[in-house]
Amino acid sequence: MTDFIIFSVTTIAIWSVLGISLHLQFGLTGLVNFGQVLPFAVGAYGAGFAAVHGLPIWAGALIGCGLAPLIGVLVILPAGRLTQDYWALVTLGAGEIFRLAMLNISGIAGGVEGASVVRLGDRTLAMVLALVLLTGTALFAFRMDRSPLGRLLRVLREDETLAATLGRNPLRFQLVVTAVSWVMAGLAGVLYAHVTGYVSPSSFMVIETFVIWTAVVLGGPNTIAGVVLGTAVVQLTGVSTRFIAQWSHLPSELVANLRLAAFGAVLVLVFLFRPQGVIPEPKRRYNADSR
Amino acid sequence: MLIAADISVAFGGFQALRSVSVQAAPGSIVGLVGPNGSGKSTLLDVIAGLRQPDGGKVQLDGATVPLGRPDVVAGFGIGRAFQVPRLARRLTVFQNVMVGARGQSGEKLSDLFLRPGRVARREREVEAAARDILRRLDLSHKANDYASDLSGGQQKLLSMGILLMAHPRVLLLDEPAAGVNPVLIERQIRFLRELRDEGRIIVLVEHNMEMVANVCDHIFVLDAGEVIAAGTPMQIRADARVMRSYLGQPA
Amino acid sequence: MCRVIQILFNTLIYGSEIAIIAVGVALSYSILRFANFAHVQFAVVGAYTAFSLHQYAGAPIALAAVLAALLTGLFAVLVDWLVFARLRNITPEGKMIVSWGVALFIRSIVAAMFGGSARVFDVSSDTLSIGGAFFTLQDVIVVAATALAMLALHALLYRTLAGTALRALASNRDLAETRGIPAARMIGLMWFICGTTAALGGTLFALQTRLQPNMDLVMLLPVFSAVTIGGLDRVFGAALGAVVLSLAQNLLISVDFGTLFSGESWSVPTQFRDFIAVGAMVLILLLRPRRIAARAAG
Numbered sequence: 001m002t003d004f005i006i007f008s009v010t011t012i013a014i015w016s017v018l019g020i021s022l023h024l025q026f027g028l029t030g031l032v033n034f035g036q037v038l039p040f041a042v043g044a045y046g047a048g049f050a051a052v053h054g055l056p057i058w059a060g061a062l063i064g065c066g067l068a069p070l071i072g073v074l075v076i077l078p079a080g081r082l083t084q085d086y087w088a089l090v091t092l093g094a095g096e097i098f099r100l101a102m103l104n105i106s107g108i109a110g111g112v113e114g115a116s117v118v119r120l121g122d123r124t125l126a127m128v129l130a131l132v133l134l135t136g137t138a139l140f141a142f143r144m145d146r147s148p149l150g151r152l153l154r155v156l157r158e159d160e161t162l163a164a165t166l167g168r169n170p171l172r173f174q175l176v177v178t179a180v181s182w183v184m185a186g187l188a189g190v191l192y193a194h195v196t197g198y199v200s201p202s203s204f205m206v207i208e209t210f211v212i213w214t215a216v217v218l219g220g221p222n223t224i225a226g227v228v229l230g231t232a233v234v235q236l237t238g239v240s241t242r243f244i245a246q247w248s249h250l251p252s253e254l255v256a257n258l259r260l261a262a263f264g265a266v267l268v269l270v271f272l273f274r275p276q277g278v279i280p281e282p283k284r285r286y287n288a289d290s291r
Numbered sequence: 292m293l294i295a296a297d298i299s300v301a302f303g304g305f306q307a308l309r310s311v312s313v314q315a316a317p318g319s320i321v322g323l324v325g326p327n328g329s330g331k332s333t334l335l336d337v338i339a340g341l342r343q344p345d346g347g348k349v350q351l352d353g354a355t356v357p358l359g360r361p362d363v364v365a366g367f368g369i370g371r372a373f374q375v376p377r378l379a380r381r382l383t384v385f386q387n388v389m390v391g392a393r394g395q396s397g398e399k400l401s402d403l404f405l406r407p408g409r410v411a412r413r414e415r416e417v418e419a420a421a422r423d424i425l426r427r428l429d430l431s432h433k434a435n436d437y438a439s440d441l442s443g444g445q446q447k448l449l450s451m452g453i454l455l456m457a458h459p460r461v462l463l464l465d466e467p468a469a470g471v472n473p474v475l476i477e478r479q480i481r482f483l484r485e486l487r488d489e490g491r492i493i494v495l496v497e498h499n500m501e502m503v504a505n506v507c508d509h510i511f512v513l514d515a516g517e518v519i520a521a522g523t524p525m526q527i528r529a530d531a532r533v534m535r536s537y538l539g540q541p542a
Numbered sequence: 543m544c545r546v547i548q549i550l551f552n553t554l555i556y557g558s559e560i561a562i563i564a565v566g567v568a569l570s571y572s573i574l575r576f577a578n579f580a581h582v583q584f585a586v587v588g589a590y591t592a593f594s595l596h597q598y599a600g601a602p603i604a605l606a607a608v609l610a611a612l613l614t615g616l617f618a619v620l621v622d623w624l625v626f627a628r629l630r631n632i633t634p635e636g637k638m639i640v641s642w643g644v645a646l647f648i649r650s651i652v653a654a655m656f657g658g659s660a661r662v663f664d665v666s667s668d669t670l671s672i673g674g675a676f677f678t679l680q681d682v683i684v685v686a687a688t689a690l691a692m693l694a695l696h697a698l699l700y701r702t703l704a705g706t707a708l709r710a711l712a713s714n715r716d717l718a719e720t721r722g723i724p725a726a727r728m729i730g731l732m733w734f735i736c737g738t739t740a741a742l743g744g745t746l747f748a749l750q751t752r753l754q755p756n757m758d759l760v761m762l763l764p765v766f767s768a769v770t771i772g773g774l775d776r777v778f779g780a781a782l783g784a785v786v787l788s789l790a791q792n793l794l795i796s797v798d799f800g801t802l803f804s805g806e807s808w809s810v811p812t813q814f815r816d817f818i819a820v821g822a823m824v825l826i827l828l829l830r831p832r833r834i835a836a837r838a839a840g
Contacts, residue, residue: 097821213642286383
């Protein structure tokens, strides 16, 4: 039981970091990233690359969380000027390109089979590290959220042209947000690789991106608390799939598919009935009368 | 002195502006009038850097204003308000006004984490300035409402307020009086005169002829992408051709 | 020479399958102004329906394909009625995200019903040869069926009153509605067209390869790449984009770059098809930023 709790908390913490990263991009800035799994995969493959090529763990971490924002900037530079439809397509495509590259180029980290990396044997340590990463990410995001920068990013979300006529370069701020949030997701990827002990292309399918989206949309894309809450719900259903299958005597593949179907339904129903998610963006009040 | 010279714009095969030149002196209100589709809003877009013209140039006080770069143009102190106000609708009125201020240290990631004191100080200044502007616009009681909850007229006032936070030299206003109730129009007119007397340049696109004749010092009449008449309100009134064709009044 | 013919054949076959799916994405984008990521699921649903009708109910394959297309058309109308019709007023981003929700739901239900393993249509076909290039009778049928469907769609859009109404909605919705075009009914028709064409494409795709719930991801990138190449809102541009993409893929895969540049033989591995699809999409986005940007502003 303790093992299960430790595993659940670790999983929720890592995926919450991915959710917060998406919160900064979508909830705050309005960037529709359909390739959120990409920086996560890049981080994990940093670790995988280091393991395969005999580099130390810190080098893998550095490669993973350094390359993630770099790739993010490369993706957004051409796409930044485009409408959101194209931005969604480009990020989706970039994520798949990376996965296909890892699948087909076995020299990087094992190709189809994937690669083993050092597994954190002490599961409590893994949980603590995940919680430290989550806390750091949440504090950073919270500071951004409640600052003049957060206010401006919300203006970008609502109307890019308005931000431009007020003297701000939308692309510059979108680049900053992408870099920051992709570092976060990259770090989550590095930690994920060392928690599971291996990296494989099958862990970074398009579906994973939409598991993150489901969590963020369900909890409320505009608040950090909402993102963590949504991730907890979504990941708890994930880690308990096996138990539900045992308990209900249904094949676990069927349960897994029904779980994903439920996520699809959640995405649709939340948009239909509660577009702001479970925890809506609070209104920030100012005193307009005092001298 | 704001000068837009020989501006030409074509959308596909349609010539929206044909070598149009206008100028406006500091401390004056210049009106752009003409029927729908005559190119008035397009001209404002070009000056504000929102539309890349096919030819022509824009100058402010002798310096060349870059074309097609709205964020850079704003840095020259040129502010553009839109016919359908552009606002951050899910932010409050107060937050909208605050965004108008330039040089906010808290918008830099490095300052946010390394110089929190400086960020807090600047934020208090911005708050105080926003409070003043809202008082001037008589919108203080709406400060904590979402921008989307304001009436059309109040939204127009708000978008002017956002611009004023940046202390602009030039205000490009697109039909500020359209759909606004007469009481608010009175307030707008008073307000425009105050801004003019502060030495700013105001370019006004407006269909409300009473307002144009009332506040403008100089008027350019556009039709089909060309300037067909220019002069003081008195001169324009006397121009029979303009009156008959475009202003719908018997000469 | 026979290599060239073979490349052209392969281009036409794969291009047809992608084209017939892609036209629906462009059609719905042109009218509703959002990229419908659930569209590819109509292809999956259509393929599984055709499979069930053929394998379990014993319908001849041609009849099964047509019936499946019609049923999927109705299914698309149902999805609109349940979901998209209720979301007309949210942002395009919101609609895109919802369309992913719909996609996730449909693909998971299909996987739950039929299991994740691959199935193969129980049809065999003779191999033919022209000028040294090989293809099967089935290939000919795929290309012919697509061509027929394209002609029918073209006739519908350009020769009928309903088609004129659809095109009017696409070019200016407000104007079309003030002129009395029944938008709700026309959008229903649009979804029906999207469902039928996608289902037909999905069935052909499954006939040529295999049937499995994951085939949506195999089709997704080439389809959206084709639509991007053709211009998101141009129906027959999407079809042309599919053929262009298919040509690029088949050319790049079959050219022996090794012999061209060094001595050893080396070609782009076939697994890199999707690379080429996404690469083409990104290239197009880079080459045409101005056109897209201008639309964003206007």
